[in-house]
């Protein structure tokens with residue numbers, strides 16, 4: 001892959017919080033339209049990578065390039081979906097969905113017009129005037145994802161978006177996300193603890209070591225798309241899953 005074709009390129013990124021050496025030497029690439037996952041032990045510094053990308057903190061060392069240029073201002077590049085759905089319980093679903101747009105300076109009316117056509121596609125039609133507590137966990141995550149993608153940034157950063165869901169809902173959401181990613185040509189970087197989730201969704205997977213994190217493995221997932229849950233039982237998927245588990249247990 002040449003430098004120009006990369007949407008995102010991290011080279012030798014390091015980060016220390018006080019005495020805590022979190023990121024040792026992290027190099028990660030994402031091409032336009034690619035779905036890439038990061039797997040790693042708890043506390044390895046995965047979310048710290050997202051903090052750095054979104055400008056929450058600065059890397060101590062290394063270089064970050066976006067579309068071939070050094071990343072100076074991350075504010076308009078990434079749409080982050082954080083670990084918890086973080087919906088505001090007192091705002092209706094429609095107003096939760098427009099939050100990111102309002103933060104960008106759009107009026108509530110314009111923002112509402114923009115999100116309206118997407119409710120159907122996100123399986124939320126008819127729930128616009130509900131409050132978050134009236135929705136299932138899977139639906140709340142779809143609202144959070146809707147709020148993220150509506151910002152129309154060049155890249156999605158998904159931090160364990162389905163971590164809190166039950167196994168069945170999580171599988172349904174993974175299927176749905178795979179379909180949506182294919183339809184919308186999103187570029188996505190996903191943090192997950194779930195090896196099967198990473199295999200099901202990704203084109204490539206990076207495995208990080210424990211702190212200080214560095215990439216120990218980079219594994220390609222050549223399964224055809226669109227994918228179905230049954231594809232995870234294929235010899236290829238089973239082999240990749242086993243390879244990832246071994247990589248993780250060895251970190």
Ligand SMILES: Nc1ncnc2c1ncn2[C@@H]1O[C@H](COP(=O)(O)OP(=O)(O)OP(=O)(O)O)[C@@H](O)[C@H]1O
Nearest residue numbers: 017020022040041042043044045046047048049057
């Ligand atoms: N802003 C911060 N200030 C100080 N320490 C921090 C900060 N952000 C993260 N850390 C510490 O850095 C370490 C790595 O945290 P991070 O959340 O990046 O790990 P993670 O791999 O995403 O973990 P998990 O898989 O459990 O979500 C943790 O020990 C955390 O306490």
